[in-house]
Amino acid sequence: MNLTVNLFTRPKPKQKAFYLQPFATLKYKGLKQTLLTIGFFLLWFASSIAQPKHEFRAVWVATVVNIDWPSKKGLSTEAQQKEITDILDMHKKLGMNAIILQVRPTADAFYQSELEPWSQYLTGTQGQAPNPFYDPLEFWIIESHKRGMELHAWLNPYRVAMKPDDPLSTTHIAFQHPDWIVKYGEKLYFDPGIPETRLFVTRVVKDIVSRYDLDAIHLDDYFYPYPLKDAFPDTTSFSLFNRGFLREDIGDWRRENVDICIKMLNDSIKVTKPWVKFGISPFGVWRNIADDPQGSDTKAGATNYDDLYANIIKWQQEGWIDYCLPQLYWRIGHPLVDFTLLANWWKNHAYGRAMYIGHAPYKIDANSKTKEWTEPDQLPKQIKVLRNIPEINGSAFYSSKWFKGNLLGFQDSLKLNYFKSPAIIPAMPWLDNTPPQHIAQLKRSGKKVKWETFAATSEMDKPWQYVIYINEVGQTFGAENSDFIHSIVKSKEIKFQKINRKKKKYEVRISVLDRLSNESRISEPVQLKL
Structure with a gap:
């Protein structure tokens, strides 16, 4: 049948x-x-539920040990670039509007830098540039922006090497300042207690922001490393730089070390380019309620505050970061760390800044021992939970490569339902709340629509993207209804394709977005038959 x-x-x-x-x-x-x-x-x-008009939809692209990209060390420049465009095309089709690209996994660089060597995960040899030469970060930015997607540059501030015997370039900062480096477990780290390491990380970030047209700087959950059996080896730095803290208060000293670094980074970013956002993606639990009445009703084995020395909610309260993206990599109904409970806990700690949530598609598996991760609706249900919490305005997914495999239909759920309409990345009014100028002129020629814009007086106000709205003539248009968003584009023209066998009349309207997603007044419509 x-x-x-x-x-x-x-x-x-x-x-x-x-x-x-x-x-x-x-x-x-x-x-x-x-x-x-x-x-x-x-x-x-x-x-199927109504989609928000404004929503952050991101995916992490991890480069450390070639998790997502490049797929292996030593690929040719052409092959690396082909993988980049394939990744971007895949996520654009899925409805994503931001890429979180790991550009500094181990005190190395996926971009040309005078401060740190080229990453070994590019060519196989740390310090060796791609040949034929290209700048991967610049290529990622250009190709992301071409597709109307933001590029967030993801850095690990303190990790130096994944293994103590990893061959480092002769130009590596570790050889210039071996006193900055400590071995903990099987990895090498900068000691966060040494003031010079914080200054160096700030120099690295300022260098990236000043030279690249990126949209945000992003740090994940690795501040002080996750605890091992032995204590972190910072006895020397504590004795030299304790700032009056007592030994029994070393946890407070470590937290203040990270606080100082976060504030320095934000100040440096905003002085350099005030429109560049600063975001943190912490571990999903700040503190358990057993340790703090403000904590979540969870029983996590590790926490940001007590184990990573990252007092993330303080940074939100102080306005040192622009967005928080907690990694809630647990299922709905988990007995110790329930997704829904934690989402509602984090919404109460946004403090007027952006709050997004990280999801774990890597856990979806038809053969998982956890029943909930064998069910195709686990991540869709998580998205629905978030869309019912006004203080949370988007999601990010770890990580890119899993979308190439079998996610039990999750890709189709995004394309056909949850992300079927394009979404505008939420604005950040504390950085800029002035809408850009509306379009100056709108013209139609056949199935093509073109427009002109007014000259901008500053980088913050210049036209960055354009929202294309379309509706059938006679249908009531609603500016806040995401169903009417046809696309979000960079160019100043669009050519429509045939929609119906029998042509019908449609209205097309255009608005302007600035770099921080403030939207202009929507234009008057032009009509065309499609």
């Missing part, structure tokens, strides 16, 4: 070819299978 189901009425170019696959025509034999199929679609359609 043939069953044709058309669930999509939103006007989109190539609507039928894109949105109705693979579900447009379903062939099943037997009434029972047909009824099950109808039931599936009715359930799916009923679960």
Whole structure:
């Protein structure tokens, strides 16, 4: 029996070819299978919820030990660039609007730098540039912006080497200042208690921000390393730089070391380029309630505050960071660290700054011993939880490579439902709350629409992207309804493709976004037949 189901009425170019696959025509034999199929679609359609117009949708691209990119050391320049564009195209199709790219995994660089050597994960040899030469970070930024996606440069501030015998370049800062380096477990780290290490990390960040057109600096959960059996070896630095702290208060001293670094980084970023955001992605638990009445009702084995010496909510309160992206890599209903409980705990600690949530697609597995991770609706349910919490405005997913595999239909859930409409990255009014100028002129020629803009007086106000709205003539247009967003583009023109067999009239409107996602007044419509 043939069953044709058309669930999509939103006007989109190539609507039928894109949105109705693979579900447009379903062939099943037997009434029972047909009824099950109808039931599936009715359930799916009923679960479809309105999408927010403004939402952060990011994916981490890890480079350390070649987790996501490059797929292995020593790839040719052409192969590396091909992998970049393939990754970006994949995530653009999934509805993502930001990439969090690891550009400094171990005091090395995925960009040209006079401060640190080229990463070994590029060519196989630390200090060796790509050949033929190109600058990977610059390439990532250009290609991300071309697709209307932000590029957040992800750095690990203190990690120096994944193994103590990793061959370091002769130019590495570790040879110039061996007193800055400590071995803990099987890794090498900068000692955060030494003032010069904080200054050096700040120099590195300032250098990147000043030379590259990136959108944000991003740090993850690695401050002081996760605790091992032995104590972190900072006895010497404590004796030299304790600032009056007593030995029994070494935890407070370590937290203040990280506080100082975070504030220095934010000050440096904002002085250099005030529109560049600063975000932190901490471990998912600040403190357990057993250790602090302000903590979450969880029983995490490690916490930001007590083990990583990262007092993340203080940074939110002080306005030292622009967004917090806790890694909630647990399932809904976990008995010790429940996703929903933690999402609601973090929403109460946004303090007027942006709050997003990190998810774990890497845990989805049909053969997982944890039942919930074998169910295809675990991550969709997490997205729905977040969309019911006004203080949380988006998600990020760890990590890119898992989207190439079997995520039990999660990719289709994003494309066909949760991320089917493009989303504007939420604005940050504490950085800039002035909308840019609206478009100066809008012209239609056949199926093509072009527009002009007014000259901007500053970098903060210049046109950065354009939101294309479309609706059928006679349909009531609503500016806050994400269903009317056709696309978000960089160019000043768009050519529409045929939507219907019989042409209908549509209205097209355009607005301007600045670098921080402030939106201009929406233009008056032009009409065209598609």
